[in-house]
Amino acid sequence: MAQSSIELKGSSFTLTVLHIHDEDPEAIKKAIQEKIDQAPEFLRNAPVVFNVTGLLNANTILSCYKIISEAGLKIVGVSGCTNTKLRQAITDIGLPLLSEGQNQKTQNKKTANIAPTEHGKTRIITTHVRSGQRIYAANCDLIVNANVSAGAELIADGNIHIYGMMRGRVLAGASGDNNCQIYCTHLQAELVSIAGQFWLSEQIPADFIGKAARLCLVNNELTIDNII
Incomplete structure (x- = not known):
């Protein structure tokens, strides 16, 4: 045929x-x-x-x-x-x-008493994410146990964890979940975004550059604090 x-x-x-x-x-x-x-x-x-x-x-x-x-x-x-x-x-x-x-x-009725939203099985990446690569974790969290180069892009509908140097773009809550968070051990990202709210590299507070940090939304605005 x-x-x-x-x-x-x-x-x-x-x-x-x-x-x-x-x-x-x-x-x-x-x-x-x-x-x-x-x-x-x-x-x-x-x-x-x-x-x-x-x-x-x-x-x-x-x-x-x-x-x-x-x-x-x-x-x-x-x-x-x-x-x-x-x-x-x-x-x-x-x-x-x-x-x-x-x-x-x-x-809203179903999720009113649930925080944060639960996602499916976590996607785990253990190899270096190079410039030009895009990784998308649909309907789940994303964990990267490696460095992420400038020009690379991490996207997840859930939370994103990066245990390595983060130099690329990272977008959590891609499907609109504003309960999602980003965790990074070495933050030097070109762009960080949660549910469409984003910062470019120059908007990330200087005190957190190269440091371990957590990003989340508070009143629909990006906030950042140290990971102790």
Whole structure:
């Protein structure tokens, strides 16, 4: 039997989700540009998911869509919309609607008394992670018992532990879990991120460079402290 010219396969990708908390076009435009200026190599022409949870009408969504596109971000889909009319308006723009799985209210109800979120089996890496390599631990924590070079990238939906020199980029809570944390014995990262909140290398407090440190989110802001 001849092999088909195409093949469809399921796969997982880590995407940045852009949440809009304002309806003022100028404020949105300024905020997006500030984020891009902070991490131009990370965000310029980056694929993003546009979350419209806080937006109440089609005109606002269309306005935000134009602003995001003009800033150079590539919208690959829209999430957070449950209103039938708004969903139709989004489809009319030509954007795909993405499902985030369970209804958010159901998720909150189930997890209200659980902290932090439990993830699946931990992925463990024991070899040097070199420049250009990307490691993604889907639905689990990631432990790296080796050095990580500049230009390498560690991504996990759960927590990330690095027992070695960390010179690359490290992104925990990639699926949006803001309970995730990063632990590192020698922190010299190019970028650290938890659930989309990030610091570039120059934003990491100097007292922690080269030291053992723990990063987490407090009130949706990155914080860092020493590992004793």
